[in-house]
Amino acid sequence: MIRPFLTLGALVALGLAAAFPAIAETVTDFTLPNGLEAVVIEDHRAPVVVQMVWYKAGSADEARGKSGVAHFLEHLMFKGTDDLAPGELSKVVEANGGSDNAFTSYDYTAYYQRISADRLELVMRMEADRMRDLILSQDDWQTEREVIIEERNQRTDSDPAAIFGEQRRAAQYLNHPYGTPVIGWRHEMEQLTREDALAWYRRYYAPNNAVLVVAGDVSPDQVKALAEKYYGPLAPTPDLAPRQRVQEPPQLAERRMTFADARVARPYVSRSYLAPERDPGDQARAAALTVLAEVLGGNGATSVLGKALMFGTQKALYVGASYDGMAIDDTTFSLIIVPADGVSMQEAEDALDATLAKFMTEGVDPAQFARIKTQITAGEIYALDQVQGLAQRYGEALASGLSVADVQDWPKALTAVTEADVMAAAKDVFDRRRAVTGWLTHADAPSEPTEVTQ
Amino acid sequence: MIRPFLTLGALVALGLAAAFPAIAETVTDFTLPNGLEAVVIEDHRAPVVVQMVWYKAGSADEARGKSGVAHFLEHLMFKGTDDLAPGELSKVVEANGGSDNAFTSYDYTAYYQRISADRLELVMRMEADRMRDLILSQDDWQTEREVIIEERNQRTDSDPAAIFGEQRRAAQYLNHPYGTPVIGWRHEMEQLTREDALAWYRRYYAPNNAVLVVAGDVSPDQVKALAEKYYGPLAPTPDLAPRQRVQEPPQLAERRMTFADARVARPYVSRSYLAPERDPGDQARAAALTVLAEVLGGNGATSVLGKALMFGTQKALYVGASYDGMAIDDTTFSLIIVPADGVSMQEAEDALDATLAKFMTEGVDPAQFARIKTQITAGEIYALDQVQGLAQRYGEALASGLSVADVQDWPKALTAVTEADVMAAAKDVFDRRRAVTGWLTHADAPSEPTEVTQ
Numbered sequence: 001m002i003r004p005f006l007t008l009g010a011l012v013a014l015g016l017a018a019a020f021p022a023i024a025e026t027v028t029d030f031t032l033p034n035g036l037e038a039v040v041i042e043d044h045r046a047p048v049v050v051q052m053v054w055y056k057a058g059s060a061d062e063a064r065g066k067s068g069v070a071h072f073l074e075h076l077m078f079k080g081t082d083d084l085a086p087g088e089l090s091k092v093v094e095a096n097g098g099s100d101n102a103f104t105s106y107d108y109t110a111y112y113q114r115i116s117a118d119r120l121e122l123v124m125r126m127e128a129d130r131m132r133d134l135i136l137s138q139d140d141w142q143t144e145r146e147v148i149i150e151e152r153n154q155r156t157d158s159d160p161a162a163i164f165g166e167q168r169r170a171a172q173y174l175n176h177p178y179g180t181p182v183i184g185w186r187h188e189m190e191q192l193t194r195e196d197a198l199a200w201y202r203r204y205y206a207p208n209n210a211v212l213v214v215a216g217d218v219s220p221d222q223v224k225a226l227a228e229k230y231y232g233p234l235a236p237t238p239d240l241a242p243r244q245r246v247q248e249p250p251q252l253a254e255r256r257m258t259f260a261d262a263r264v265a266r267p268y269v270s271r272s273y274l275a276p277e278r279d280p281g282d283q284a285r286a287a288a289l290t291v292l293a294e295v296l297g298g299n300g301a302t303s304v305l306g307k308a309l310m311f312g313t314q315k316a317l318y319v320g321a322s323y324d325g326m327a328i329d330d331t332t333f334s335l336i337i338v339p340a341d342g343v344s345m346q347e348a349e350d351a352l353d354a355t356l357a358k359f360m361t362e363g364v365d366p367a368q369f370a371r372i373k374t375q376i377t378a379g380e381i382y383a384l385d386q387v388q389g390l391a392q393r394y395g396e397a398l399a400s401g402l403s404v405a406d407v408q409d410w411p412k413a414l415t416a417v418t419e420a421d422v423m424a425a426a427k428d429v430f431d432r433r434r435a436v437t438g439w440l441t442h443a444d445a446p447s448e449p450t451e452v453t454q
Numbered sequence: 455m456i457r458p459f460l461t462l463g464a465l466v467a468l469g470l471a472a473a474f475p476a477i478a479e480t481v482t483d484f485t486l487p488n489g490l491e492a493v494v495i496e497d498h499r500a501p502v503v504v505q506m507v508w509y510k511a512g513s514a515d516e517a518r519g520k521s522g523v524a525h526f527l528e529h530l531m532f533k534g535t536d537d538l539a540p541g542e543l544s545k546v547v548e549a550n551g552g553s554d555n556a557f558t559s560y561d562y563t564a565y566y567q568r569i570s571a572d573r574l575e576l577v578m579r580m581e582a583d584r585m586r587d588l589i590l591s592q593d594d595w596q597t598e599r600e601v602i603i604e605e606r607n608q609r610t611d612s613d614p615a616a617i618f619g620e621q622r623r624a625a626q627y628l629n630h631p632y633g634t635p636v637i638g639w640r641h642e643m644e645q646l647t648r649e650d651a652l653a654w655y656r657r658y659y660a661p662n663n664a665v666l667v668v669a670g671d672v673s674p675d676q677v678k679a680l681a682e683k684y685y686g687p688l689a690p691t692p693d694l695a696p697r698q699r700v701q702e703p704p705q706l707a708e709r710r711m712t713f714a715d716a717r718v719a720r721p722y723v724s725r726s727y728l729a730p731e732r733d734p735g736d737q738a739r740a741a742a743l744t745v746l747a748e749v750l751g752g753n754g755a756t757s758v759l760g761k762a763l764m765f766g767t768q769k770a771l772y773v774g775a776s777y778d779g780m781a782i783d784d785t786t787f788s789l790i791i792v793p794a795d796g797v798s799m800q801e802a803e804d805a806l807d808a809t810l811a812k813f814m815t816e817g818v819d820p821a822q823f824a825r826i827k828t829q830i831t832a833g834e835i836y837a838l839d840q841v842q843g844l845a846q847r848y849g850e851a852l853a854s855g856l857s858v859a860d861v862q863d864w865p866k867a868l869t870a871v872t873e874a875d876v877m878a879a880a881k882d883v884f885d886r887r888r889a890v891t892g893w894l895t896h897a898d899a900p901s902e903p904t905e906v907t908q
Contacts, residue, residue, distance in 0.1 A: 064631075171709055175624070180629070188701075246518050256711070259706060
């Protein structure tokens with residue numbers, strides 16, 4: 001997530017803060033008898049609507065050995081149904097001046113269209129149609145398997161930083177499926193079948209496993225009537241088991257990893273710590289970690305790491321801290337330092353650790369803390385002002401086990417974070433025994449799995 | 455495995471080498487119509503018999519989240535059946551002057567009795583009885599779950615080297631269930647139910663998933679008649695799926711790990727590399743790795759690492775190399791160095807790496823190689839001379855996907871290994887990108903999962 005910090009001061013000055021309660025009040029939700037949860041976000045400033053359907057099924061729900069099937073199915077959902085020819089849905093959306101897409105993550109798979117508000121019925125009819133009536137011809141699924149493997153080639157295998165991230169994540173999780181890449185391990189993707197895809201589809205693509213979010217120039221009554229008409233008749237999956245993944249054992253031994261590749265132009269050091277996620281009704285720790293990431297690594301010059309390492313000692317070309325609490329199970333808190341020219345990896349890591357240690361002793365600078373709190377609040381307001389961002393926020397949260405109330409409480413949880421909370425969160429999360437430290441370095445020779453390095 | 459090298463020279467001198475072909479010829483095998491494979495090893499030197507039943511089901515066959523169930527069931531197999539009271543089997547064996555036990559590993563679970571040869575029918579009747587007729591009362595399984603958790607306390611959690619090994623193994627495997635401990639992750643063991651145990655039992659404990667090995671003062675005809683009488687009537691599990699575990703993705707980034715614990719008296723450095731296993735009809739690479747382990751780390755003074763590091767620079771108090779090719783999927787080749795007093799962990803690791811690098815350049819010393827080949831051959835002969843060891847060897851191999859012929863070819867495969875084979879195997883296996891290097895160190899404070907180390 002890229003937060004547009006530079007413009008936030010201006011936004012706050014323009015009085016957009018006042019928009020927050022107004023928008024929050026325009027969110028309504030209902031559940032259809034077949035289990036479909038729906039959220040309607042009214043925003044009448046422009047005559048557009050966004051429809052998103054979020055399925056509570058992501059790569060972390062895949063059976064062992066079937067990695068990639070969630071994303072495979074995402075691709076296959078653009079094939080035909082009993083009423084739509086392959087590719088027709090996207091063509092119709094485009095012909096009506098709209099756009100559509102989809103994405104898969106660890107905890108969900110989501111589909112959306114953005115279109116003129118008077119075409120909501122059109123996209124809802126098509127989206128509802130493919131929730132239960134997908135048809136996969138032999139040709140469709142085989143071609144699409146080639147496509148996802150090629151996507152892996154492009155996005156992962158040709159990018160040393162992506163490979164590095166994948167190997168690090170596999171080392172971070174000792175047991176939990178978050179250690180498996182969303183796109184899938186290649187050797188398992190190559191074995192995925194039509195039956196795998198259909199079994200996934202039949203189990204998870206159902207109204208009682210989906211969240212419908214409609215945002216824009218619509219009324220709740222209108223959305224409800226359309227949802228009842230199109231999604232209402234769909235049969236739920238019976239006896240859908242509760243979502244339960246295997247959990248991590250205690251992580252007791254710090255891990256380190258080096259990935260050397262000839263394609264690496266700019267080496268860096270990363271460190272990720274296992275960290276708690278946002279839990280329903282219990283978001284205080286996650287809020288403190290969110291603020292901690294901003295205090296340490298947000299917004300360049302004013303952050304603790306930026307000030308010390310980019311502008312102070314100038315050992316770093318870049319430093320960052322990141323945390324995303326939106327997950328069903330334990331997530332990660334990550335740090336990165338890109339050494340400046342002439343600074344070794346070890347020097348960079350040592351400088352990072354020394355800066356962290358100093359921070360743990362000295363605590364948060366009150367002036368910086370106040371600035372960051374303002375920025376974060378402004379960022380939340382800014383996000384609320386984008387209709388698609390809002391739809392994303394509700395959909396992601398509801399698909400990840402949170403409630404509408406949790407989403408609405410989140411800005412308050414962030415505002416409530418104190419300096420002491422941030423330091424307590426830092427003490428808790430910075431346990432090296434739950435960390436993976438990785439070095440991405442340049443190698444003179446090309447990297448092949450079978451190459452001998454010793 | 456502890457190889458009794460010190461006495462081997464003597465054994466070879468005594469002419470035991472001649473015993474090998476004689477014993478090999480006394481091995482026969484047959485399969486019952488219900489799928490039970492049986493191996494009979496005749497050895498009439500003493501009036502005893504060993505019965506082993508090996509199930510092709512180990513911890514690597516467990517469903518995700520059910521770790522420990524294979525071992526749990528092993529414990530529960532000593533409860534009652536329709537014909538035996540709980541604990542009766544062991545009591546009867548003991549009352550008849552015998553002994554019995556069981557063990558669980560990644561690839562199998564095995565049960566055995568050693569008893570006077572005239573009591574074979576007794577133990578076969580009881581072993582066959584519990585293959586299909588186990589009864590688990592509420593009391594039985596709950597008590598036994600406490601027992602296995604306590605076993606974990608004793609064997610793993612109270613032993614820093616065991617915890618270290620468990621965390622290292624979890625880091626070694628990015629995808630394959632060999633990364634999960636045989637005993638199970640505690641939080642998953644605590645959730646195991648009677649239904650989990652019974653589902654495991656019903657699926658895997660069946661004649662078409664078992665290998666019977668009978669060794670000792672018996673004849674093949676006698677064993678076959680008894681096996682037909684007792685195991686013959688048992689129903690196979692229908693549609694038993696082929697054994698197929700998820701495989702590793704390419705391991706591309708070297709991992710390192712540090713585990714610090716207050717209970718560590720003697721720190722050490724370990725390094726494990728992913729390594730190929732013995733495959734049916736294809737054991738040459740595994741044979742070369744077996745010899746490599748001996749060349750590098752076997753038998754103290756004469757090994758490459760021992761000579762250089764224990765007796766040369768004296769940087770090590772102990773060095774070792776180990777490889778066990780008996781596995782269904784990729785196994786590990788491991789090195790260990792225990793630094794001498796005053797030698798730092800880094801110094802020890804550097805010395806280990808320097809010695810390895812020198813070995814890779816200089817190759818195998820021909821005189822040492824000849825000595826080791828003799829020792830290994832003698833070790834094989836020695837193993838063949840122990841009736842229980844032989845039963846173990848056949849049972850383990852057949853439960854791990856090898857054949858009787860593979861077991862009988864193994865000494866020849868070892869004998870055929872050349873110096874060039876050893877160096878080629880070393881070049882192939884010593885790829886740091888597939889390695890985990892671990893430091894087990896002493897910590898001043900006690901180690902708790904929630905403790906802050908930074």
